[in-house]
Amino acid sequence: MAKILVVTSGKGGVGKTTTSAAIGTGLAMRGYKTVIVDFDVGLRNLDLIMGCERRVVYDFVNVINGEASLNQALIKDKRIENLSILAASQTRDKDALTQEGVEKVLNELREQFDYIVCDSPAGIEKGAYLAMYFADEAIVVTNPEVSSVRDSDRMLGLLASKSRRAEKGEESVKEHLLLTRYNPERVSKGEMLSVTDVEEILAIRLLGVIPESQAVLKASNQGIPVILDDISDAGQAYSDAVDRLLGKDVAHRFLEVQKKGIIQRLFGGRE
Amino acid sequence: MSLMDFFRNRNKPATASVAKERLQIIVAHERGQRSQPDYLPQLQQDLVEVIRKYVKIDQTDVQVALENQGSCSILELNITLPDR
Numbered sequence: 001m002a003k004i005l006v007v008t009s010g011k012g013g014v015g016k017t018t019t020s021a022a023i024g025t026g027l028a029m030r031g032y033k034t035v036i037v038d039f040d041v042g043l044r045n046l047d048l049i050m051g052c053e054r055r056v057v058y059d060f061v062n063v064i065n066g067e068a069s070l071n072q073a074l075i076k077d078k079r080i081e082n083l084s085i086l087a088a089s090q091t092r093d094k095d096a097l098t099q100e101g102v103e104k105v106l107n108e109l110r111e112q113f114d115y116i117v118c119d120s121p122a123g124i125e126k127g128a129y130l131a132m133y134f135a136d137e138a139i140v141v142t143n144p145e146v147s148s149v150r151d152s153d154r155m156l157g158l159l160a161s162k163s164r165r166a167e168k169g170e171e172s173v174k175e176h177l178l179l180t181r182y183n184p185e186r187v188s189k190g191e192m193l194s195v196t197d198v199e200e201i202l203a204i205r206l207l208g209v210i211p212e213s214q215a216v217l218k219a220s221n222q223g224i225p226v227i228l229d230d231i232s233d234a235g236q237a238y239s240d241a242v243d244r245l246l247g248k249d250v251a252h253r254f255l256e257v258q259k260k261g262i263i264q265r266l267f268g269g270r271e
Numbered sequence: 272m273s274l275m276d277f278f279r280n281r282n283k284p285a286t287a288s289v290a291k292e293r294l295q296i297i298v299a300h301e302r303g304q305r306s307q308p309d310y311l312p313q314l315q316q317d318l319v320e321v322i323r324k325y326v327k328i329d330q331t332d333v334q335v336a337l338e339n340q341g342s343c344s345i346l347e348l349n350i351t352l353p354d355r
Binding site: 146149150153154157161187189190191193194197200203218249 | 285286287288290291294295296297298301302305
């Protein structure tokens with residue numbers, strides 16, 4: 001039975017697309033047939049993060065409108081077997097995504113894939129609503145910062161009341177917290193909310209903590225999902241998160257300040 | 272942390288704990304509002320208009336809240352009339 005996973009946050013710029021790309025790639029690497037669907041109509045970006053921007057011919061809205069078949073629109077990843085991408089449309093028509101259209105495409109995807117990862121746009125408008133509406137599980141991406149935490153809580157409220165599962169009175173959407181851009185050093189100085197602070201406020205299970213890392217920008221510059229950079233801290237942290245998503249019990253890493261040499265301690269080395 | 276930072280940061284309150292406290296308050300408040308039905312603001316508006324036919328009151332003089340206690344819901348109305 002295919003699982004629909006939404007990556008959402010409310011707030012923009014917290015790492016939804018980076019996370020969708022990493023988690024989707026991670027699932028495919030573990031043998032699950034996975035598709036990542038970009039719901040950000042008008043502001044397509046998943047294709048860039050995945051490095052397939054020049055291969056987009058047809059998109060999500062084309063499939064909904066019957067202008068292309070699903071298989072024509074799906075872009076197979078060249079690095080990872082089992083992984084496909086469905087790009088968002090660049091149309092400016094706000095009503096391009098319809099609930100019936102999205103449902104039809106998702107049902108078709110269910111037949112081919114084990115995991116459908118929905119990359120939500122920011123905000124709580126139609127695109128974000130449709131991305132989360134059909135979800136079985138939700139990854140709520142949060143930065144340790146006040147506006148992001150508040151918006152995440154608002155998203156959790158929507159998942160609990162406006163999702164299909166909530167409306168049908170089915171078992172509620174399984175919620176996971178993914179804390180990104182975490183800086184243990186600033187946490188230790190009392191300048192940044194800690195994992196436990198955020199967990200306490202949002203009260204949902206912790207899927208993972210992704211440290212603030214140079215690897216994320218380096219990866220996106222090249223169109224490589226950061227999880228493929230398996231020597232980087234962020235790549236490893238995403239990999240652990242995928243394992244936890246699949247039910248493995250993996251200890252959290254990168255929560256403590258890395259030890260520095262005496263020279264760095266005295267003069268403050270750059271991150 | 273460099274040596275300079277070490278001296279600079281002493282005696283300053285941790286901003287993270289301020290953030291946590293503020294978040295706990297606002298999140299609790301917003302969760303409370305979320306559980307209320309959508310018609311409450313409109314109901315409050317209508318009530319204000321009806322009462323205004325008779326007494327001069329402000330928008331904020333009518334407070335409406337719905338409380339759920341088990342299988343029973345209590346609609347609480349609090350109307351403050353002006354001093355005579």
